[in-house]
Amino acid sequence: MNPCAYRITDGAPQKIALTDAMRDAGGLVWVHLAGIDDQTAGWLRDTGGLDPYLVDALTATETRPRCEALGEGAFLNLRGRSREELHNSDLLASVRIWAVKGRVFSVTRKPMIAVGLVQAKVDAGAVRDPGDLITAFATAITEDLDPDVATLGDQLDDCEEQLDAARVFELRRTVSRVRIAAIAYRRFLQPQRAALEKLAALPGDWLGEDDRLHLAAAADRAARMAEELESIRERSALMHETLSDLRAEQIDSRSLVISIVAMVFLPLTFITGLYGMNVAHLPYAQEPWAFDAIMGVCAAIAAGVTIYFVQRHWFSR
Template structure:
């Protein structure tokens, strides 16, 4: 079990070993467990003496952003970017938080970028109580994810500017990748906004007024990112349709060229095939000028077919 703990007194943070995490009377004791295994469950049950409901929520396999009040504390689950590549549709890793007066327990299954940012906030003396710590998590997650959302929008902008039939396959791969990422992020940002709004409205004096304002601000940023991701998803869908239309036009154009070439050579093939039969009594077969005449007729027919298609403007379609 990998863990680290901090005792915070008057904004001053001191890292302590796990066996001293729940001793003393600090303003805030923060215990973070990086990974979920039997040892972490045992420690939460026996040493931290948390209720079964809280332990189950902190160590659950499948989680979605949510906030629930329980007794004198609150359970909060948030999602943010991970330091490792996530598989499947879960593009964001979770951090599970249990907060009561003077204590916060956090658990992650995958390494979260925001955890390092929160540790820096703690070390700099900006965290004094559980409300400050949860606010730091919410702000760090949204601040880390915001540039990623902006980058997805920039990629769609680039694809729209570079729209070209010659780059259909390359652009379709980029658009598909952006669309999948936008859907994956948006899947969690909407419930995360609702969780933060619920947390900001929870009763209890362990959340100060300024903490509630900061959490509400993080909820607003999550809502804005969700709206941006929805816009990116819609633009990606439109781009995909446009690229599909371009690809269809390419195929139609090539099919038209093939059809025209076939129409030109069809009568020529008939004539050459007719005179290529190994039978007697073919007209003019024994004449010395027959070959030149047949070639002239073929050339005239080919020229006539081409002129017909040119006048019908088939080549410009």
């Protein structure tokens, strides 16, 4: 557990020890715990004095974006980018937040980029109350994630511009990677939008009107990113189908060439096989010019078959 605690009085932040976080000295207290283990759960339960339901929610292993009103406070779970490489099916790390007037507890399991951005805002004096802090989290997450979503779209644009049968395998890998990321991001952005909208509509004097407006803006931005990700997912599916068609055409073209070559050599194989039999009375077998004659006939047949396929435009299909 790597704790971080602030006491904010009239916008002036002060780092405090974790042992002093629960002392009632006025202002806003923000406690952030990094890592989910028995020590974290024990501190939240014994020192933080939180309800067991809240402790379980803040330390749950599997989470999805949601918002719940509990008494005079609210529990919020958000998803954002992590500094660590995560599994393809779960590309976004989570931050669990419990906010009530005068106090905010946040817990992360993986190192989250947005936490550092929020700390910078706190140090700059831009946070005064729980609403400001939650708004800072929502804004930091969406601002950090937005360029990543735009990059996915740019990568897909590059694939569309470089569409070529000779690069099918390389393009398919890129398209698959973009599609997996878009699906993983969209899986959390849709419920995250709903969670932010629900939080903005919650009653309570610890959320100011400006906080509600900022939360609504963050929800709108999450909705826009979700729509962009849905577009990327659909474009990726179409691109994958196009690449599969190009690959199939490439295979058909090569199969056609192989078939034509086989048709050219089929009569030649028959003739050479016939004269290769070890039996008596083959026509002209004893003549000294027989070999040259057979080679000439084979060459004429091969040329005739090739000219026939060229006139029928089989090589250009």
